[in-house]
Amino acid sequence: MSSGAIYTEPPDPSHAPVINEPAWDLALLYPMQGHWSHEDYLQLTDGTNRLIEFTRGQIEVLPVPTIEHQLIMKYLLKILDQFVDQRQLGIALCAGTRVYLEPDKYREPDIVFNFAAKHARSGKRYYRSADLVMEIVSDDPNSKTRDWEKKVADYAAGGIAEYRVVDPQAQLIVVHTLEGHSYKVHGTFRDGESVTSKLLEGFAVEVGAVFAAGRV
Helix, strand or coil, X not given: CCHHHXXXXXXXXXXXXXXXXXXXXXXXXXECCCCCCHHHHHHHHHCCCCCEEEECCEEEECCCCCHHHHHHHHHHHHHHHHHHHHCCCEEEEEXXXXXXXXXXXXXXXXXXXXXXHHHHHCCCCCEECCCEEEEECCCCHHHHHHHHHHHHHHHHHCCCCEEEEEECCCCEEEEEEEECCEEEEEEEEECCCEECCCCCCCCCEEHHHHXXXXXX
C-alpha cells in the first residue's frame, strides 16, 4: 500500500483484542476512505477473492452473491463463451475481472467480453475498458441503484459498447448500446422473448432460460 495514504496513528495499547469484535488493528494498515490510490486498490484485489470496486479514492466491498446469482452468471457465461469461441471472436470472462473505466474508477462486472484485438492489448492485471459487460442485479437497494443507475453512467463513460442488466427480481433483461457518449436502450426483454445484440450479430438468449437457470 502507498505510504502517503496509510493511516499511521497506532491503536490504543490499552485496548486488548476482544472476541467477536472486528480486527480493528488490521483495518488501520489500509488507507482511509478517500485516500486509496490506483495501486493500493490493485494490490488489495490481487490478494482477495471478494468483489471490490474503486471510485475516486474509495473502495466498495460488494455483497457475496447468492446461489441464484451464481447459477445465472454461470449460464450466461457458458452460452456467451460458446458463441464467441466457435467464431473465434474474443474472450469472455466472469467476475472478478477488474475493468479500468477512467482515472480513479474500476468496476468488476459479472461478465466481461472483449474482442480479440482489445484482449491482446490488455495487461495481465486488468482490462482497460471492455466491449460488452453484464451485471446480474442482487436483491438489495444498493445493488439496484448501482446496476441500474451508477453503472449505466460508468460503463458509458468507459466506452463499453454494450451493457446488459439482468434483473431476476423484475424478470427482465435490458440491453444498452453506446451511441456517442451515452447509452440508448436497444431492447427490454421478458419471458417468452429472446435477447438480441447489436454488437454480436446472431447472439440470442432466451429470457426464460436465463432465469430458469437460477432456480435452486
